[in-house]
Amino acid sequence: MSKFSFFLRRFHSLIAVVPLGLFIFVHFMLNSAIFLGSDAYVTMMGFMRGFPFVQVLELLLIAIPIIFHGIYGIYIVYLAKNNVLQYKYYRNFAFYLQRITAIILVAFIIWHVYTLRFADANLAVMLHSPLIFVLYVIGVLAAIYHFTNGLFTFCITWGICVGDRAQKIFAICATLLFIVMSLWAVAILLSLALA
Amino acid sequence: MVDLKSVKYIKLRIKRRDDPKSPSYWQDFQIPYRPNMNIVSVLMEIRKNPVTADGQTVNPVVWECNCLEEVCGACSMLINGVPRQACAALTDKLIEKYGDRPIQLEPLTKFPVIRDLMVDRSKMFDNLKRVHAWVQVDGSWAIGRGPRLADKDQRIAYEIAHCMTCGCCLEACPNYNSKSDFVGPNAIAQVRMFNLHAIGRMQAEERLDALVAKGGIQDCGNSQNCKRVCPKHINLTAHIAAMNRQANAYVIKNFLDK
Numbered sequence: 001m002s003k004f005s006f007f008l009r010r011f012h013s014l015i016a017v018v019p020l021g022l023f024i025f026v027h028f029m030l031n032s033a034i035f036l037g038s039d040a041y042v043t044m045m046g047f048m049r050g051f052p053f054v055q056v057l058e059l060l061l062i063a064i065p066i067i068f069h070g071i072y073g074i075y076i077v078y079l080a081k082n083n084v085l086q087y088k089y090y091r092n093f094a095f096y097l098q099r100i101t102a103i104i105l106v107a108f109i110i111w112h113v114y115t116l117r118f119a120d121a122n123l124a125v126m127l128h129s130p131l132i133f134v135l136y137v138i139g140v141l142a143a144i145y146h147f148t149n150g151l152f153t154f155c156i157t158w159g160i161c162v163g164d165r166a167q168k169i170f171a172i173c174a175t176l177l178f179i180v181m182s183l184w185a186v187a188i189l190l191s192l193a194l195a
Numbered sequence: 196m197v198d199l200k201s202v203k204y205i206k207l208r209i210k211r212r213d214d215p216k217s218p219s220y221w222q223d224f225q226i227p228y229r230p231n232m233n234i235v236s237v238l239m240e241i242r243k244n245p246v247t248a249d250g251q252t253v254n255p256v257v258w259e260c261n262c263l264e265e266v267c268g269a270c271s272m273l274i275n276g277v278p279r280q281a282c283a284a285l286t287d288k289l290i291e292k293y294g295d296r297p298i299q300l301e302p303l304t305k306f307p308v309i310r311d312l313m314v315d316r317s318k319m320f321d322n323l324k325r326v327h328a329w330v331q332v333d334g335s336w337a338i339g340r341g342p343r344l345a346d347k348d349q350r351i352a353y354e355i356a357h358c359m360t361c362g363c364c365l366e367a368c369p370n371y372n373s374k375s376d377f378v379g380p381n382a383i384a385q386v387r388m389f390n391l392h393a394i395g396r397m398q399a400e401e402r403l404d405a406l407v408a409k410g411g412i413q414d415c416g417n418s419q420n421c422k423r424v425c426p427k428h429i430n431l432t433a434h435i436a437a438m439n440r441q442a443n444a445y446v447i448k449n450f451l452d453k
Contacts, residue, residue, distance in 0.1 A: 002404075002407075002408045002409060003407050003408065003446065004409075005409050005410075005411075005413060005414075006407040006408070006411055006412075006413045006442075006446065007446075009413035009414075010413065010443070010446075076416070078374070079370060079372075079374050079375050079414070079416075080369045080370055080372075080416060081369050081370075081372040081374070082369050083367070083369050083420070086276055087367050087420045087423065087424070089418075089419070089420060089423050091417070091418055091419035091420070091423075092369070092418045092419070092420050092423075094418075095369065095416055095417060095418035095419075096418075153416075153417040156417055156432070156435070156436045156439065157415075157417070157439055158439065158440075158443060159436055159437065159438075159439040159440020159441070159442075159443055159444075160440075161436065162433055162436040162437045162440065163433050163436075164430065164433060167432070167433075167436070
């Protein structure tokens, strides 16, 4: 029982990468159908909604991990006593931003899932509103930052990169991944809004 | 850059507290400028003549110091908001860096204040005991000298051995606070050192058990402030990452072995 908090924290870290991190890629790849035109996008969405056992997959690979990660994550946010004004270091700022994006994401994901999964709204129509477009860009960039910075700290948490040189290389890779994924996501949102 | 020739006074703004229960308050002091002073010698000047900048005679400022060469950690305090040792904080350098405005002294915030700049850092000692940070040689029979430590391990251990348990890393760590019982970066690094030691290694599992217990290594959030403020330049974040690797492997192995 004494290892319980260690187990929870490591589980929280692990599920963030598999399946949640992988899911972001799958999500973006499916969204990329919009680059082939709105017909291809609609066909792809129809295919995914009719996928065998889609609700079981959604529950096990997305819903349960994300709810656990979110709830335990809020507890982690509560545990920190942030001090970015006193210690103006890059990593300390990233630590703070990781927690800020966490809070943004809790709100964004609830809204995103409610409107598109349950209320069945049309995102392409929603994105015609400049306000919603901006909120979406903020939400998606927050998700990408939280994922890529989290991927870097994941490598430390699991003892994958230990030394300065390794940490530096992983940090650069995470930053490049953030830039690439951000461009990708904004292209998807723009294509959807213009479709 | 301030021309030190134009400086007439060394000005100080000190956060004071009369006893652990009473509220803190600020007091300004100034002493005639002299070259090559440090914060300890400035505090000694104030002790000789405890008069504030506005002429009021007060109780001398209480602080702790011991080695006067940045190896004991006793005089750790916040100097212009940075946790560091008063003995190694040279006033000329501070004035050059921050200008002629008062040098601000505060007690460390993560430890209970006893009086003025003096804090109770015994929590750090408790945390070292928690992770079994010593080589256990007391027993019913002599266990001998043990094998020699490889040179590459000596290098790692030597760096960690510079730790003076001063508390700067804990002061800067956002996850070391009253809401958690995080053991802290310094204790995690000590586990790495004692688990490298030829005889210390015999209690490696005991130390790893402590590291994965409540308030253990999992509470590190990778803000990496500890490494930035360490006065001994110990690469705490690398030691934490190395212990993450050991702790994870230990927990997984333990699970599979039983």
